[in-house]
Amino acid sequence: MSANHAATPEVSALAQAAAQPLAPAAELAKRFPLSASDHRASDTQRQQALDELRFGTVFSDHMAHAHWSYEAGWSQREVVPFAPLTLSPAAAVFHYGQEVFEGIKAYRHEDGSIWTFRPGYNAARLAASCRRLCLPELEHEDFVASIASLVRADNQWVPSKPGSSLYLRPFMIASEAFLGVRSSHEADYYVIASPVGPYFGDKVQAVDIWVTTSYHRAGVGGTGAAKCGGNYAASLIAQEEAYANGCKQVCFLDDVTASHIEELGGMNVFVVRADGSVVTPRLSGTILEGCTRSAIIELLKSEGTSVSEADLTLSALLDDVRSGKVTEIFACGTAAVVTPIGALKGKDFEVRLEAGPVTSHIHQRLTGIQFGKVEDEFGWMYRLA
Numbered sequence: 442m443s444a445n446h447a448a449t450p451e452v453s454a455l456a457q458a459a460a461q462p463l464a465p466a467a468e469l470a471k472r473f474p475l476s477a478s479d480h481r482a483s484d485t486q487r488q489q490a491l492d493e494l495r496f497g498t499v500f501s502d503h504m505a506h507a508h509w510s511y512e513a514g515w516s517q518r519e520v521v522p523f524a525p526l527t528l529s530p531a532a533a534v535f536h537y538g539q540e541v542f543e544g545i546k547a548y549r550h551e552d553g554s555i556w557t558f559r560p561g562y563n564a565a566r567l568a569a570s571c572r573r574l575c576l577p578e579l580e581h582e583d584f585v586a587s588i589a590s591l592v593r594a595d596n597q598w599v600p601s602k603p604g605s606s607l608y609l610r611p612f613m614i615a616s617e618a619f620l621g622v623r624s625s626h627e628a629d630y631y632v633i634a635s636p637v638g639p640y641f642g643d644k645v646q647a648v649d650i651w652v653t654t655s656y657h658r659a660g661v662g663g664t665g666a667a668k669c670g671g672n673y674a675a676s677l678i679a680q681e682e683a684y685a686n687g688c689k690q691v692c693f694l695d696d697v698t699a700s701h702i703e704e705l706g707g708m709n710v711f712v713v714r715a716d717g718s719v720v721t722p723r724l725s726g727t728i729l730e731g732c733t734r735s736a737i738i739e740l741l742k743s744e745g746t747s748v749s750e751a752d753l754t755l756s757a758l759l760d761d762v763r764s765g766k767v768t769e770i771f772a773c774g775t776a777a778v779v780t781p782i783g784a785l786k787g788k789d790f791e792v793r794l795e796a797g798p799v800t801s802h803i804h805q806r807l808t809g810i811q812f813g814k815v816e817d818e819f820g821w822m823y824r825l826a
């Protein structure tokens with residue numbers, strides 16, 4: 442396998458931001474005062490929703506919101522009843538796709554307390570995505586405050602079934618009613634919340650991956666490193682190609698040489714070698730710098746595993762899987778945590794893999810920390826309620 446540009450990973454700007462201390466949630470939550478809903482779900486309705494968890498189909502009673510204008514900056518920080526939005530059909534987001542989002546979870550621990558994972562990381566990444574999409578940056582503590590206030594208002598929506606959590610979806614849209622092409626002078630930021638079970642169903646199951654050579658997710662100088670809806674819009678057709686070929690997810694190659702594995706539509710990728718070392722594609726500018734990816738790198742290094750960030754050549758990877766030099770490949774992200782890859786398929790190849798011990802160890806360790814069952818020696822967890 443080619444290891445050009447292999448480098449010892451240093452602490453990235455996002456990981457650095459994640460390490461900054463945050464004020465306690467009870468204090469931050471006051472920044473987003475609650476206007477309580479008078480049509481909350483009944484206890485029975487909520488319980489029913491929490492009993493049959495799927496992904497992203499049911500939403501809690503409230504949402505966080507803040508408004509920004511070019512003249513006045515951020516204002517109207519609030520938590521309000523979850524409700525449809527009223528926007529001008531001329532709002533810039535509908536025409537030019539000026540939008541960014543985040544994904545982060547609230548986990549209930551056995552003692553009933555509610556925690557989240559590295560919120561400073563997501564705060565810094567949202568700000569970085571905003572800079573790329575010419576949207577206004579939200580102060581890191583405002584981001585955490587919006588989550589804290591929403592989760593405290595809707596704390597009963599945080600499920601307690603094993604492996605389940607309250608998925609939080611912060612997003613920002615360009616809301617100025619103006620069809621001229623320039624960055625919007627008005628923006629709205631929201632956080633919605635959805636109780637979720639495990640992303641790919643009940644059991645940790647290996648997923649088959651389609652490696653597309655027809656499409657790219659991102660290009661050099663483009664928005665690949667930002668978490669924006671546009672990247673997803675661009676990836677859907679490849680996902681359709683994956684379905685047509687019996688695969689659940691798609692893996693993209695770099696757009697310059699079309700020879701390096703970059704990532705899936707919404708998850709980063711790791712490769713485990715028979716010698717115990719682990720490799721993940723280096724941050725090329727066209728890869729999204731996942732919070733889970735960063736945590737796994739730190740975790741493995743702390744256990745003495747050799748982890749490198751490098752260009753991963755597809756042809757060499759396929760050879761190494763066939764010869765047994767590569768034993769496991771897994772994908773990772775907040776929604777699905779750690780998911781073993783059972784096959785890599787493309788137009789003229791197919792290799793199969795087993796879910797292995799490194800993948801399941803990382804899954805156990807990471808979810809153990811998130812659910813408060815394994816000591817958080819990294820200081821990743823932040824108490825929301």
Ligand SMILES: *Cc1c(COP(=O)(O)O)cnc(C)c1O
Pocket residue numbers: 544668704705706707708709729730731732733734773774775776
């Ligand atoms: C969100 C996302 C990931 C995973 O990031 P996490 O912070 O680990 O959830 C990976 N790739 C893409 C394209 C993403 O949008």
